[in-house]
Amino acid sequence: xxxxxxxxxxxxxxxxxxxxxxxxxxxxxxxxxxxxxxxxxxxxxxxxxxxxxxxxxxxxxxxxxxxxxxxxxxxxxxxxxxxxxxxxxxxxxxxxxxxxxxxxxxxxxxxxxxxxxxxx
Numbered sequence: 588x589x590x591x592x593x594x595x596x597x598x599x600x601x602x603x604x605x606x607x608x609x610x611x612x613x614x615x616x617x618x619x620x621x622x623x624x625x626x627x628x629x630x631x632x633x634x635x636x637x638x639x640x641x642x643x644x645x646x647x648x649x650x651x652x653x654x655x656x657x658x659x660x661x662x663x664x665x666x667x668x669x670x671x672x673x674x675x676x677x678x679x680x681x682x683x684x685x686x687x688x689x690x691x692x693x694x695x696x697x698x699x700x701x702x703x704x705x706x707x
Contacts, residue, residue: 596625601666602658606697608635611645611690612666618655625655631669632690643686644673657697 596602596615602625604611613627629645 596655596658596660601630601661601663602627603661603666604653604657604697605659606693606700609633609693610635611693612661612669613651613658616650619652623655624652625658627651627653627658629690631666631673632686632693633669640669642669642673643689645686645690647683648687648690651694653694657701 596618598615598617600615602613602615604613610633611629612631612633613629616626616628618625628650629648632643632645634641634643
């Protein structure tokens with residue numbers, strides 16, 4: 588019996604999860620090897636539906652447990668350019684609920700796509 592190889596992520600590493608025209612950047616908190624899950628802290632959700640891309644600050648969002656096989660290591664240069672753009676803006680606490688809704692919608696779309704592909 589062979590196990591699928593998984594990437595070995597390190598605590599504190601920035602990873603990304605891409606679906607459609609959006610990409611989630613998150614920090615690895617822990618990899619739960621026995622369940623093939625990755626515990627991550629969402630940082631940014633980038634929507635490439637416009638130019639320049641829409642950057643959604645998720646640093647106040649809840650942590651996630653998601654399939655470790657869905658994540659890719661993030662490029663530091665790419666992530667840092669997005670992060671620097673939100674750090675120069677003033678924080679807007681009133682948008683917290685809306686940003687969490689966008690994260691939930693993004694995760695729901697991925698879940699539906701994965702569910703649909705496993706039924707084929």
